[in-house]
Amino acid sequence: MDKGWVSSQSLLPPTPDNTMFPLLGFPVKLSRPTMELHHDNRKLVAEVDFFSHTPPPNIVKKELDQTPLHINTGLQLLTANTRSDQSTVDDGLSSDAEDKRAKTTELAQLQVELQRMNAENKKLKEMLSHVTGNYTALQMHLVTLMQQNQQRTESTENGVAQGKVEDKNHGVGGGKVPRQFLDIGPSGTAEVDDQVSDSSSDERTRSSTPQDNNTEAGTRDGARNNNGNKSELGREESPDSESQGWGPNKLQKVNPSNPMDQSTAEATMRKARVSVRARSEAPMISDGCQWRKYGQKMAKGNPCPRAYYRCTMAVGCPVRKQVQRCADDRTILVTTYEGTHNHPLPPAAMAMASTTAAAATMLLSGSMSSADGVMNPNLLARAILPCSTSMATLSASAPFPTVTLDLTHNPNPLQFQRPGAPFQVPFLQAQPQNFGSGATPIAQALYNQSKFSGLQLSQDVGSSQLAPQAPRPPLQPSQHPSLADTVSAAASAITSDPNFTAVLAAAISSIIGGAHNSNNNNNNNSNNNTSRTTISSFSGN
DNA sequence: CGCATTTGACCGGCGC
């Protein structure tokens, strides 16, 4: 594998996908679903072009006619071609025949090499897919485990009754999650795919506040719920429905007597919001999705208006987002996402979608996995953004369970966007900061490419969570020109790395190790997290 | 002309 990437630096420009290589006598369809394939594509093109220009065209044509198509035979191909060479060019062209024989030999070797590299690429691709697919699942599991450890540690060391802790947990920045958030989770199980789209977590939140400790069948909230499931159904985000997922205005459109609505409402009992704080001069971050603005309001306590967008990538997509500048620092753009996409997402959108889905999932799973425990926000932060200075914060006062990913503390000096340029969220699968001591060029390049260096969750998981049943769409570079640059840069970074497997292994081990470290760091930070910025876009409302 | 944005009106939730 090393050879495959080492020699590719002095290569010809890349060719499009599914390139035909006539000299080889068979179509070489190169797909590049991953960057390394893209890179490998360049190498193959270069090698083929090298030989295609050497022999005279007529000779090439005859070779092609007689070259066996089953290139797996490797060097045996040489024999066949040698005979054909003789029959073709023996007429006074002995020197050419020699050349051609040598070239044919090389060609056969190249074909073997091509086969080998294809196999390796396939293996790598599967490996990457597997790793990225398991990555988020691992994170979820880690969060759960670390949360449980955190609870045990705190209860043991402090000897504080959990109920007492819960009473204290009404501040956002206190490093504890408030009781009202912790009670969001249902007693039953919740599937990952449903968590992001789960709705009416706010209802549960409200109903579990100290002064309103009723069940859903109880007093005001219960009455409201019984009144046609207004809130739950109003926030229902069924993928097929046209329901408006965010606000209460669509409540009347739901037929309360419809059993389908009721069952759906029960299936989606919770909803989380993910707020992303990032520095950007642009009015809106470019997260890969298409949005349409449908409203703008002046929110209380913030001189900057809040803009409301809905996803327009698919008809009836319930995903909303709110964009508002931070009142304290107007270079900080707070984007709050809610809902689950009911359509395939382009890779460029996977980064943000995966991150928000993972954050929401962890937020909800955290509440789910602990009956009455305390979830340290840093835990979530470390899980989402391991080894990152960015942080995640769980909102206490927000009416919705909200996790805020604070990406404004990125040490990368390039994080400041040039004025007017949209804030880009590159699609990344590696975790640059997780390469740890490896500090590979890949890590650096990817990291430098991304201001959302913490947003590198699994594409597979993202697609499964945000577009559960939809096939992954092809890349749409026309819509996201920056993505091509990002991929190209990343591919270049890969090119500069002689051993991608080692890097990949390092990444995997770093993910695991970083998660463990996050646990330790979390414990260490649990008593010293007051310095962290904890802002929820809804906390002031 | 079609699409996106703007913006005032409207609605429901919630606190007092």
Added chain:
DNA sequence: GCGCCGGTCAAATGCG
């Protein structure tokens, strides 16, 4: 019950 507030709608407007 009233008013505030967040959120959404939809007609008006702007733009390519």
